[in-house]
Amino acid sequence: MFLRIAGLIVPSLILLCGAGLLLPITAQLSNEYQQILTLTPYLLAIVVTLLGYGFNRSRILFAALNLSGAYWLIQNGLQTSLNQPDAFVLFSSISVLLPVHMGLIAFYKERGLFTPLGISRLLFIITSYLVLYLTWANGSLGLYLPDLPMSMLEMLLHEYYLSEAAAITFSICIIPILLSFTLRRTYTDAALLASFISALIMLSWFNHPLISALFVSASLIALAISVVQNSYRMAFIDELTCIPARRALQDKFSTLGKKYTLAMCDIDHFKKFNDTYGHDVGDQVLKMVAAKLNQVSGGGKAYRYGGEEFTLVFPGKSEAEALPYIEQLRETIANYPMHIRNQNRPDSNEKGQQMRSKPDDGETVSVQISIGVCEKTADIADPHGVMKKADEALYTSKKNGRNCTTAVHFKPEQKPKRRGQRKDYA
CATH class of the missing domain: 3.30.70.270 (Reverse transcriptase/Diguanylate cyclase domain)
Structure with a gap:
């Protein structure tokens, strides 16, 4: 069991470690390479979205939209000091919205993309980021600053950028992600867990240049790899017996x-x-x-x-x-x-225990x-x-x-x- 779980999550964790090792180097890159790195998540998001659509992996597609939506808001609204009210409220909102969507996506079952449930899930992700963007674009997001609870205003720790509300949200939303990964043990759930960890790292050390580009890219690559791994398993591993087919x-x-x-x-x-x-x-x-x-x-x-x-x-x-x-x-x-x-064995565990002693x-x-x-x-x-x-x-x-x-x-x-x-x- 341990080897199975390790085999699922280790490739994604290697990607995150690689992103962390590359982080100090990004500041030394030329403007052209920095621009390429900034655009990379968009290209990866398109690829992962197409993979999710092509292989009918709705959770992969939803995760790609969630990450790309958050990244798009970061690139358009957070390339300035967080001391500005609009930027601060936008960052605080993303810090809560991103993990909430991740927790819900992990909880979802595959119900298809073009079903009423699939379309409603898709619209929920798109609408949430669109409303947040339109509010920010109107310059009215900062007006909500006095109405925010103190937990969204105060940082959990001075060396990190996560607010208390965001930290609590991450702590709650990791529960369905860990449960889904432990119970299902699929490559998709491993990639979702890695994406969650990546988002936590990205928002905690948000002051580092290009950290969002690196860790969103790593998350999207992990999602893409999970599609390939799932496809390989379906083609080469027998579903019933779990041995090569x-x-x-x-x-x-x-x-x-x-x-x-x-x-x-x-x-x-x-x-x-x-x-x-x-x-x-x-x-x-x-x-x-x-x-x-x-x-x-x-x-x-x-x-x-x-x-x-x-x-x-x-x-x-x-x-x-x-x-x-x-x-x-x-x-x-x-x-x-x-x-x-016994085929007549009851579903109740209590009655089943009583029957175990019978010959x-x-x-x-x-x-x-x-x-x-x-x-x-x-x-x-x-x-x-x-x-x-x-x-x-x-x-x-x-x-x-x-x-x-x-x-x-x-x-x-x-x-x-x-x-x-x-x-x-x-």
Whole structure:
């Protein structure tokens, strides 16, 4: 779990660290490069907005609009001293509005862009910044200064620019962002969390030149990367079992060298099992088998080929070298007691606890797999040809009674060696 969370957030945090390291250098840039840096967030916002639209990622699009709206107001209204009433009220308003939108976006579920709910969310973001801009453009924003609560007038700490109200808003709005990231664990939520941290840093040290351009750019890049990461996961990772999918297997074929072994694995009697216990339990079986296969040792890699069929790839190994690891997996799955929960089990946790002690609360079943193995040879040099032979060996295992392994070239009288032990294979 920790590695999964770290893998999600670390790339975005690296971007923020990079922006922080570049911050002292920005003051030394020529006017031309500073101007380019100032325009960069607008270009990135267009790219991220198009990505969000193209991949139907409404939260990505909303986040890009939120960041670009705040950045546009900063560039047009805050390139002056905050001692001026209009500028001070505008900064205080942005410091509250930006995190509020971020917290709401993290809380949103994907409901599409061109639905009534999606359009209302879009208009809410645009309208809030447009009203703030029009009020500032009329020169009347400073008139609200005497009416502001003291929490918006007083800085939290003298070395930071955040007011007490903004600090409280950030403290409240980070809760839905952290909850969404912890529960969903998606690349989108990781990018939203990084954007939130970026906004906090930007507004706290607002006196640094070009800090808004750097950190808004870093946030938008994190959002763009999250779209790419999500797209890769959808294309190459099986959604149900969370192991590499068939497309990833096809890509793996192009990287295999002169020596490798493929194993085709199929769950025995899966259709009958699925019909008896239901599709939900069938999905649990697929997840269990995938999880066990994903623990393959010996340099092997597991892929979901389709349906109840999986593929194991052993680069640099012959059939004899791969078979001990394959047999170990088969035996592990066959010996694993899988508990089927009672379909009449109530949703109430209290009633469910009372039923756990009853002997009829579900049953334990054994899941078995049949395997066919084939290595690359001079006669079978193409990965697809090797897979076809492994598939034929798989059906031989089915005919031989299932729950066994059949190799194309390895003879039963041969005994593969592994850590000084010998074992025969069907």
